[in-house]
Amino acid sequence: MPPSSFRLATAITPVLGQVPQVATVDVLVAGGGSAGCVAAIAAARSGARVLLVERHGSLGGIGTSVLDTFYGFYTPGPNAKVVGGIAQEVVDALTMRDAAFIRPNTYGAGGGVTYSPEVLTMVWDELVAGSGADVLFHTMAIDVIVDAEGGDVTDVLLATRNGLLRASASVVVDCTGDADICAHAGAGYDGAETGEPVQALTTTFRVANVDTDRARSFPKQELFELMAQAASHGDYELPRQEGSIHRTPVDGVSLANMTRVVGVDPTDVRQLTRAEMDGRRQVGEYVRFLRDLVPGYEKASLVGLSSHIGVREARRVHGDYRLTADDVLSAQRFDDAIAQCGAPIEDHSGGTDTLWRYIPDNGVYDIPLRCLLPVGLNNVIVAGRCLSATHEAHASARSIAQCMAMGQAAGTLAALSSASRKPLRQIDVAELQRHLCRDGAMLSPKTSI
Ligand SMILES: Cc1cc2nc3c(=O)[nH]c(=O)nc-3n(C[C@H](O)[C@H](O)[C@H](O)COP(=O)(O)OP(=O)(O)OC[C@H]3O[C@@H](n4cnc5c(N)ncnc54)[C@H](O)[C@@H]3O)c2cc1C
Structure with missing residues (x-):
């Protein structure tokens, strides 16, 4: 049984001792969407023992179950490329199979990479399995156990076909899109639950x-x-x-x-x-x-x-920094950059049309690492559409290429943290950026090493 000072959000504490432990890993990635797959690949390639849990029976999240185009690789104006690394490997794997083509900027978000979602599903299987990460499908992370101080998630509770299981991890990467892990662990967030506007949903x-x-x-x-x-x-x-x-x-x-x-x-x-x-x-x-x-x-x-309705925005965590519309529209650069974005603010909040606001002069901004670090949690990092951002900034930073780039940063940092036994925030950002650049990620000129 865990010490009585441990806290669990659901009412199953009395039976916790009977919940079988399915794994003890360095890095647990919750959610196998675009961000989660890349996080798992990056962490496993960096030498961590990784478990990726996904509530559905396949990988890719919205990118395979709802749509078929990666935006965010290219800026809308001159089609400058701003994302590389593992995300580019995914595009290369699709292209090799004749399952993708570049679509010019007919929609407004920049040049897109349109692909076969079925082939992408198989590409994710190959890349994730090839990285050495372990995967559990049909497994939903339904709660967490946090330590006495409330800052470390020690275990994640999993609802599976085989009943409740638990997995222990040194670092948890929340790629659920909806920030489920952060919410269970007591982190703050904004979303419909807190009375904030969220974007409309779409069945494709x-x-x-x-x-x-x-x-x-x-x-x-x-x-x-x-x-x-x-x-x-x-x-x-x-x-x-x-x-x-x-x-x-x-x-x-x-x-x-x-x-x-x-x-x-x-x-x-x-x-x-x-x-x-x-x-x-x-x-x-x-x-x-x-x-x-x-x-x-x-x-x-x-x-x-689409195999389920597409959710653009659910919970946006409160991170050490919150990306704002000003940051987006002024092409802000940050010393702790882990990804770049040139996508416009594309807001589907209501009405009959979509609100577009473009970055002047084809600018590009950075997504800082601090947007991935939830306030109050020491060993949890997020990646993907649950990043810390205002509603408007989120409407720019949520494209799939950026989600994959955030995933690479989160997975790499999680592995560095677990290998060195240092908390996430004590890893030197420059060291993380060096690893990212070595692995093909594209960082701003200010931070490229
Ligand atoms: C309708 C629609 C159209 C869009 N169009 C485009 C577009 O054309 N191009 C583009 O680049 N972007 C587009 N976007 C945005 C983009 O698709 C998303 O922001 C991006 O895919 C999010 O990736 P993610 O990995 O953060 O989250 P998701 O893709 O949502 O992945 C989250 C994963 O976690 C799993 N999960 C959730 N909770 C749990 C849990 N508790 N336990 C275990 N697993 C869990 C989910 O099943 C899912 O696989 C669109 C979004 C929508 C909804």
């Missing part, structure tokens, strides 16, 4: 039998006008009257990011359940609209729904 879909040439030659602005007219006549329920429908690596198949479910707290299971059904109902409406009215889609058939 794929249609086949598209006459791609005709569809592509129909101007985007005319498509958006058709949507507005169709919605205003009351014939179709189209809450978002713009969005993206684009070709994929499969001939005649397009992926649409168009639906919009607003006012949902994604951490509330009832609200999330309603959102799932609402998102799918909206897909029916958008498919009907496309088939009825849009050139090239007359014979389109619905062949795929």
